[in-house]
Amino acid sequence: MLRPPNDEAPVIDSPLLIVPEPATSRIYNSHNKATDTTDVELELLESLLKDANIEGYELLSPTDKFPDTFPLKRIAPAYCPLCDREYDYKEPHNSENAYVSRNKKSYSFYCHRANQNKGPGTRNPLLKLVIEESILDRENNLPIPDKLERxxxxxxxxxxxxxxxLRMCMSKKKFTRNEIYSAIQATIACVEKxxxxWIVKLKNPDGLYFDMGRELELAKHTVNIIEHGGEEVKLIxxxxxxxxxxxIHYDDIDFLPHPPNVIPPKTDFFNLFLGFLAKPAKEINPVLWILSSGIWKM
Ligand SMILES: [Zn+2]
Structure with a gap:
C-alpha cells in the first residue's frame, strides 16, 4: 500500500501538531440537500414542459402519498398538445389540471381531460417528456457548479x-450535479504538467492518505443525475x-506541513500534507517517496 509522506512524517513534540481522530466522521448525506434536490428536479421539469409546448400550469412538488407524481395546476388557458394528438382537440384548456409522472429514468405528461376521454380498457394517454440534447451536450451546456471555498x-x-x-455511483440513487461535483472536489485532484x-483521497484504519499515479483506472462507474432526467452519466x-x-486542477504538488488550526492559503499547488499523525516517525523525503512509488511512471 502506498503511503503519503506525511503519514510517517517526523513528529515534533508539540500539542499543536497532534491531530486526534475526530469522534465522528463527516459522512455524506444526500438527505441534507433534499430541498435542493427537489428544486433541481422542478427546474428540469419546467424546462421539459416548455420544450414540449405544455403551458398554463403551475408545477407542484409531489405529495407524500404520491411521491412520483408532480401535480400541474391550471393557472391560465392554454393549448394541450396531448389532447391535440389523441383527440384532435385544438381549443385551449380552461380549467383542466394535469400531472407529470416520474418513471425510473424519464417523465411523462398526463392530462386529466385526456384520461377522461380515453376509450374503455385503454391506458391513459401520455406524452413522454424527452431531453432532446445528448447527455454530454447537455452537461457541457449547463453551468459548472461552484468551486468549493476550502x-x-x-x-x-x-x-x-x-x-x-464510488458508493454514491453504485447506490444508483439520483444526485444533483452540485452534489456530485462537490464529492469529486472532495476526493480527487489532477496535477497537470x-x-x-491523479491524486485520490483514501482512508484506512490508520487514517486518511493520498494515492497518486499517472493513470486513473475506473470501473465503468456512472452517476444518475437529476438534471439529466435521472439518466446515467459516466463518472469519468x-x-x-x-x-x-x-x-480540481493543480500545476504541481508540494508538501507544506501546517498546524491544524491554520488554514493554508489556496494556491495552484496541491499540498500533500494531510495533518500530522501522532506516531513514531521514520525519516522520509516526500520527493523520494513520490519517485519511488511504483505508480509514478516517468
Ligand atoms: Zn389535455
Missing part, C-alpha cells in the same frame, strides 16, 4: 473519501470536466 480534499477533518464517491497525475466524464473547469 479544498475539502486537503482537510484532515474531512473523512469523505474516494470510496464514498506535461503528463497528468464529470471528473474530466471538473479538471477542465479548474475545479
Amino acid at each position: 479544498t475539502r480534499i486537503s482537510d484532515p477533518d474531512d473523512h469523505f473519501v474516494w470510496g464514498d464517491l 506535461r503528463k497528468m497525475t 466524464f464529470l471528473i474530466n470536466r471538473a479538471v477542465t473547469e479548474n475545479l
Whole structure:
C-alpha cells in the first residue's frame, strides 16, 4: 500500500501538531440537500414542459402519498398538445389540471381531460417528456457548479473519501450535479504538467492518505443525475470536466506541513500534507517517496 509522506512524517513534540481522530466522521448525506434536490428536479421539469409546448400550469412538488407524481395546476388557458394528438382537440384548456409522472429514468405528461376521454380498457394517454440534447451536450451546456471555498480534499477533518464517491455511483440513487461535483472536489485532484497525475483521497484504519499515479483506472462507474432526467452519466466524464473547469486542477504538488488550526492559503499547488499523525516517525523525503512509488511512471 502506498503511503503519503506525511503519514510517517517526523513528529515534533508539540500539542499543536497532534491531530486526534475526530469522534465522528463527516459522512455524506444526500438527505441534507433534499430541498435542493427537489428544486433541481422542478427546474428540469419546467424546462421539459416548455420544450414540449405544455403551458398554463403551475408545477407542484409531489405529495407524500404520491411521491412520483408532480401535480400541474391550471393557472391560465392554454393549448394541450396531448389532447391535440389523441383527440384532435385544438381549443385551449380552461380549467383542466394535469400531472407529470416520474418513471425510473424519464417523465411523462398526463392530462386529466385526456384520461377522461380515453376509450374503455385503454391506458391513459401520455406524452413522454424527452431531453432532446445528448447527455454530454447537455452537461457541457449547463453551468459548472461552484468551486468549493476550502479544498475539502486537503482537510484532515474531512473523512469523505474516494470510496464514498464510488458508493454514491453504485447506490444508483439520483444526485444533483452540485452534489456530485462537490464529492469529486472532495476526493480527487489532477496535477497537470506535461503528463497528468491523479491524486485520490483514501482512508484506512490508520487514517486518511493520498494515492497518486499517472493513470486513473475506473470501473465503468456512472452517476444518475437529476438534471439529466435521472439518466446515467459516466463518472469519468464529470471528473474530466471538473479538471477542465479548474475545479480540481493543480500545476504541481508540494508538501507544506501546517498546524491544524491554520488554514493554508489556496494556491495552484496541491499540498500533500494531510495533518500530522501522532506516531513514531521514520525519516522520509516526500520527493523520494513520490519517485519511488511504483505508480509514478516517468
Ligand atoms: Zn389535455
